[in-house]
Amino acid sequence: MNEAPLGLLFGILAALILLSGFFSGSETGMMSLNRYRLRHKAKSGHRGAKRAARLLEQPDSLISTILIGNNLINNLAAALATVMAIRLYGDNAVVPASILLTLVFLIFAEIIPKTIAAYKSETVAYAVSHALLPLRKLLFPVIWLVSHITHLVLRITGVERNDSGEHIGLEELRTIVGDAGHLIPKHHRGMLLNILDLETITVDDIMIPRNEVFGIDIDADTSTIIEKLRDAEFTRIPVFQSDIDNIVGILHQRDIINSVDDHGRVQRDKLLQALRSPYFIPEGTPLHTQLFNFQKKKRRMGIVVDEYGVMQGIVTLEDLLEEIVGEFTSNLSTDTDDITHQSDGSFVIDGTTTVRDINKTLKWDLPTDGPKTLNGLLLEHLESFPEAMVGVSIDRYRFEILEMKGNLIQLVRAYSRTPSKRQRQS
Known part of the structure; x- marks a missing residue:
């Protein structure tokens, strides 16, 4: 060297x-x-x-x-x-x-x-x-x-x-999808994130609550049944006997014509024959499980019941699909049937609106681990049945009760005192 x-x-x-x-x-x-x-x-x-x-x-x-x-x-x-x-x-x-x-x-x-x-x-x-x-x-x-x-x-x-x-958890996968940027279109990215959320959401979160269920009492007189059928906006209608907890079947609109005679009267026997047996879902069922159950059982509607068999609400396949692809509507404003934007920046909200729908529509961060509806959330914080015009604050949000119906909060004025994290990011 x-x-x-x-x-x-x-x-x-x-x-x-x-x-x-x-x-x-x-x-x-x-x-x-x-x-x-x-x-x-x-x-x-x-x-x-x-x-x-x-x-x-x-x-x-x-x-x-x-x-x-x-x-x-x-x-x-x-x-x-x-x-x-x-x-x-x-x-x-x-x-x-x-x-x-x-x-x-x-x-x-x-x-x-x-x-x-x-x-x-x-x-x-x-x-x-x-x-x-x-x-x-x-x-x-x-x-x-x-x-x-x-x-x-x-x-x-x-x-x-x-x-x-090599193994990643649900939150890590959400981060990967969220950070994909232009590699995944925004709408598709939202759908993927919604699919990942199906494991954390249950049928209780998206069901139509018991008090809003549109149904037909088979024991009612013919004119009442026809009037209810005329006002029906749904393809599938729950049919009960005397009480909403006693659901005897699901009626499809196309089967109604076969149950009406030449004089326009409803034939109860034919109506009962046209009913499809009700499909019951235990409360707390995760949405991803229920999606497979709907597919397996060839069903589009289920009755949510608690451990005592008491009806809590109904869930449809359309409701579940909306959790993935979004609302089936072209209206891009924040106004819905249950949430109305006011000129002063506040919102008038129906008390039966779910907390998740409020968060999704207004991009708020109300707690979702407790009551499912705004009525339940406010009653939990008030710890009593209030009179109208009572106000309550939850985190950064202010609520003023405008109307009561019995023990149910009917209408609420709400506004956010500071922008939520999701509003700042949007």
Whole structure:
């Protein structure tokens, strides 16, 4: 080495710096790959993705290969630089040469290669995989020895390997979808987030409450039944006997004509024959479960009952689908049948409106882990049945009761004193 030309030594040192940069960039490029995109491209037949996937199947072997190569190169470069410094300037040049070599390696073998690999991870990873696969085979004995020593030390120190890094939870998946940006259209992104929410929402949150259920009493007189049928706005109508808790079936509008005789009178026998047996749903059923149940049982409407069999409300397939795709309406304003915007910036809200509908329509953050309706939420905070014009504050929201109907809060004026987090983000 002492007799080798300095030009040759400088050339070897430059080559070692490049090799060190190769290993540094390889590590960053391989570890920065999007694993899900990599799997997709590998399944699509991309050769570079297949090679990278093979390497990442054993990340410990991959890292060992890169670190063994990198440390070997760095040690050779340090030894070579020491020899060159002594030949050029004597023993006193060893320390300055080490400092200079450190700076050169830091810039050209660490920062620059790793920055490039971070920005171009796929390009770098697919390219370096050509060399890393055969190099891993070549260094297998050394990798095997290093891995066993490493695992032995880890066991002694009580550190266990954790293979759960590839698994993501619901919140992480929501973040991935939310951060997808232009990769997923806004409307589709909203649908995906709504699908993820199905596990946390139950039929209680979206059902039409008992007091708003439109039904027909089979024991009513013919004129009353015909009048109810004439006013019906729904395709499927619950039919009960004497009491709404005693539902005897579901009537489809198209079957009504077969139950009316030539004189326009409803024939109860034919009406009962046209009924489809009611489908009952236990309260608290998650929406994703109920969606599969509707599909399995070929149903479009279910009766929600509590543990005592008392009817709580009804849920339709359309209600459930609206939780995924949004309201089936072209009206983009905040005004709905239950929520009306006022000129002073407040809203007049029907007391039976669900808290979730208020949050979705107004982008508010009212608590949803308690009562399901605004009436229930206000009564919980008031702890008594109020008179009209009573006000109550819940977090940053102010509510003024405008109208009572028995023990039910009928109308409420509401407004937000400060913008909610969701309003600021929109």
